Amino acid sequence: MGYGPEPRNCMDLIMKHCSQTLMGNHDCAVLYEPSNFNVGAETACYWARGQLENETDNDKQSRRWKFLGDLPVKHNLEAPDLDVAGITLVHASPRRPVNEYIFPDDVYNNPNKLRGLFDRIDHLCFVGHTHLPGVFLDTPDFYSPQELEWIFEVNPDRKAIINVGSVGQPRDRDNRACYALVEPGTVRFVRVPYDVDRTVEKIYAINELDDYLGSRLKEGR
Numbered sequence: 001m002g003y004g005p006e007p008r009n010c011m012d013l014i015m016k017h018c019s020q021t022l023m024g025n026h027d028c029a030v031l032y033e034p035s036n037f038n039v040g041a042e043t044a045c046y047w048a049r050g051q052l053e054n055e056t057d058n059d060k061q062s063r064r065w066k067f068l069g070d071l072p073v074k075h076n077l078e079a080p081d082l083d084v085a086g087i088t089l090v091h092a093s094p095r096r097p098v099n100e101y102i103f104p105d106d107v108y109n110n111p112n113k114l115r116g117l118f119d120r121i122d123h124l125c126f127v128g129h130t131h132l133p134g135v136f137l138d139t140p141d142f143y144s145p146q147e148l149e150w151i152f153e154v155n156p157d158r159k160a161i162i163n164v165g166s167v168g169q170p171r172d173r174d175n176r177a178c179y180a181l182v183e184p185g186t187v188r189f190v191r192v193p194y195d196v197d198r199t200v201e202k203i204y205a206i207n208e209l210d211d212y213l214g215s216r217l218k219e220g221r
Contacts, residue, residue, distance in 0.1 A: 015064075
């Protein structure tokens with residue numbers, strides 16, 4: 001929500017196909033007000049809000065607003081069939097679920113921050129706020145999907161915070177859509193090519209969306 005050219009269509013697909021969805025910082029900004037956003041991101045949030053408000057089908061409009069308003073900020077689940085002690089799902093971090101960034105450089109620049117985050121999880125925590133896929137360990141260390149050869153072997157005795165990347169706007173210089181698949185004992189990072197140029201042109205055609213939101217997609221940043 002807030003960066004792409006088709007927020008209503010995306011919401012409808014998510015409501016139809018996703019069994020669990022979380023509140024992210026852009027969802028919160030569209031629902032309430034943008035806070036500490038740059039000008040382009042703030043304008044995009046207001047535009048996305050307008051798209052929801054301008055829906056002529058009252059039932060669709062009500063369902064979308066209710067969906068946004070009901071989004072939880074955190075979801076915990078037990079997954080014994082996946083050989084993990086417990087999974088925490090948040091958009092940003094286990095400490096501030098909506099808007100705290102966890103960067104790979106924190107391993108070197110702010111290790112105490114990471115230790116504090118690991119204190120708040122039981123085993124695995126999945127995030128996505130930075131759009132940078134990879135795995136944080138409580139050493140602390142960070143490993144990109146390439147370093148892991150796309151598969152992270154889960155240690156039953158070691159915690160991990162896993163950034164799944166972004167389907168819509170990956171920022172690791174790889175413009176393919178990115179997500180993570182959890183399987184027994186492993187987390188597999190998956191990349192899927194899509195028609196980036198078509199999405200970019202849709203963004204360029206919308207005056208309220210900064211062209212940068214389109215051009216960055218080509219470079220995966």
